[in-house]
Amino acid sequence: MSRLSTRGVIYRLIRYSDDSAIAKVYTEDLGKLKLFVPKAFTKKGGLPAFIPGVIDLYLKENSDLNRYYGFERDPAYYKYISTHDISLRLHLVFEVLDIICQEREKDVRLWKYLLRYTEENYRKVTPYILHHLLQEAGLFFDPYVCSSCGGEGESGHVFDNEFICSNCAGKGIYIKPAVLFYIRSIPKKEIFRNMKITREQEIELIRFFCEYCQSALEQKLKSCRTLLELI
Numbered sequence: 001m002s003r004l005s006t007r008g009v010i011y012r013l014i015r016y017s018d019d020s021a022i023a024k025v026y027t028e029d030l031g032k033l034k035l036f037v038p039k040a041f042t043k044k045g046g047l048p049a050f051i052p053g054v055i056d057l058y059l060k061e062n063s064d065l066n067r068y069y070g071f072e073r074d075p076a077y078y079k080y081i082s083t084h085d086i087s088l089r090l091h092l093v094f095e096v097l098d099i100i101c102q103e104r105e106k107d108v109r110l111w112k113y114l115l116r117y118t119e120e121n122y123r124k125v126t127p128y129i130l131h132h133l134l135q136e137a138g139l140f141f142d143p144y145v146c147s148s149c150g151g152e153g154e155s156g157h158v159f160d161n162e163f164i165c166s167n168c169a170g171k172g173i174y175i176k177p178a179v180l181f182y183i184r185s186i187p188k189k190e191i192f193r194n195m196k197i198t199r200e201q202e203i204e205l206i207r208f209f210c211e212y213c214q215s216a217l218e219q220k221l222k223s224c225r226t227l228l229e230l231i
């Protein structure tokens, strides 16, 4: 058991009783955690969700419900709630993160990616994080080689965690050329850095990743529909 502070973000508050709550947080040092917050709802309102900052907590060894002591938000990330385009996308990111990530499993890269949203690049970051989450969990497919003919293909389907190019007429979730191009560009840093994503391309990406996540996780994601309606 120990008291510590770590950078982190509160992504969900579940009212417990009176003014206490269970906070779900993602931290830099400890990954996903649950915290008991005695006074989460005051007259000034609840704890701010989605803004990264420093969380002061007491880590319990024999329980997965840890104790919250304090949170100091980082003003550099106020845009995470004041910019609607960013907060809207964070709902989906954290919904998937909450399902995929295990408690106390640190992922430094994921933490870094969560801090990447800006007013300029928000269209590009969401599919990037979803791809990382799926990849780390071993739930993503090899997008480079058709599992049937061994060719590359410009579009195709994913079925049972395998990519099947359009020449081989697969079944499953359809991947449009632009979506496949985006996925294949992720490891190519130079190309990916200079890539611009339009609203239409983002819609295709989100549509694919939502469909893929729901199928891989065997769960309906609440934030998909809202996000696709509001993009």
Ligand SMILES: [Zn+2]
Pocket (backbone or CB within 6 Å): 146, 147, 148, 149, 150, 151, 153, 164, 165, 166, 167, 168
């Ligand atoms: Zn093929």
